[in-house]
Amino acid sequence: MDEHTTPRSTSTPQPVAGLLLAAGRGERFHAAGGEDKLTARLPDGRIVVLEALRRLQAALSPCGVGSVVAVVRAGREDLADLLRAHGAAVVVSARAAQGMGASLADGVAGWPDGRAVLVALGDMPAIAPTTLAAVAEALRGGASIVRPRHRGQGGHPVGFGPEWLPALRALEGDEGARAVVQHHRDRVQWLEVPDDPGCLLDVDTPADLARNAPLALR
Template identity: 30%
Template sequence: MSLGVVVLAAGLSSRMGRCKALLPWRNGTILDAVLAAFTDLPMQSERILVVGRDRATMEPIATRHGFCTVKNPCPEDGQASSLRQGVAALGDVDGILCAVADQPLLEARYIRRMVDVFGKHGGNRQRIVCPQYGDTRGGNPVIFGASWREDLMKVTGDVGGRAIVRGKGKAYVSHCPLPAEVGCDLDTPEEYAKMYRLWGKL
């Protein structure tokens, strides 16, 4: 079974005021922390980082973690435009794991849990695996079976694959329980300051 990983890092970070993926986190950046979660997958994988205006800075980080970069020339078109670019860059895989670059509490053990849930369905090409953060279902990352590839290539706007999960794919969704704090993402300076104070220091 093979897995394609697509991490979206081309956003404009308009609410943060600067590129949030490149903010300091422990002994590196938030992007380092996120990409490290995908470097020890229990199956063959392709790893794609979709970048935007900060490609020159992000590319060495991506390379260090075994990712190839793909540039989204129009990141202002929303998250879906990056998702399409990333999925298009993948070869023939059994599943597509879609993630975002602002969840620094993700760790390899949590990704492996999600992959295990996907694997229990035999790599079913219609299966979708979503996280359950505490009592809250949904969020990122999400694993889509390969049969959803064409649908992922048609998403629009700023919602990514959410329309599939809540729409035609709803009957195929399995949830993987994860600690509530792992689902925290970063959009504003206040959110970053709080998370850094709690978890971002060495």
């Protein structure tokens, strides 16, 4: 089996829900003179994390469960309230300071068995809706691990079938789910998205807001 393996088929579409990681400290954004990158505004006024949430919700709406859980760090009640107001359930990660892996593990700690998870990042507001929908649909069809690829580079979001929940719950530190993907490349279904550079673009500095803006209009 190679990395282009066709996903297994299922008689019943697999329920898929989304996990939006929004627990980072945004230290590079602060160091470059910005305030909070997740609540920063794109040039047209849209809020970074809410645009990422909106696109994830739209992609999941036809895919079974269709809900989104957002993970925030302790002390960000403002962000938690903002996300709840826009339809997300919120998990507060007490271990967010340890890194993305710990935040992801906390996010899926109470995840129901049998449900696939589509993992997106709160600082990536410019992923094409078609990319998000394609990853969600592949998961719904029974894919094990799904990731988009733009001109040879792996991007986001990343989807995991329910069989990976124990591994995700065991994550620690800052590596995130990268180790799961790298150690099981034979289970990955890559989706080529040559027209979506947004799947590679995050917001690390204030200058990235303008870089994301044209793609976030799609």
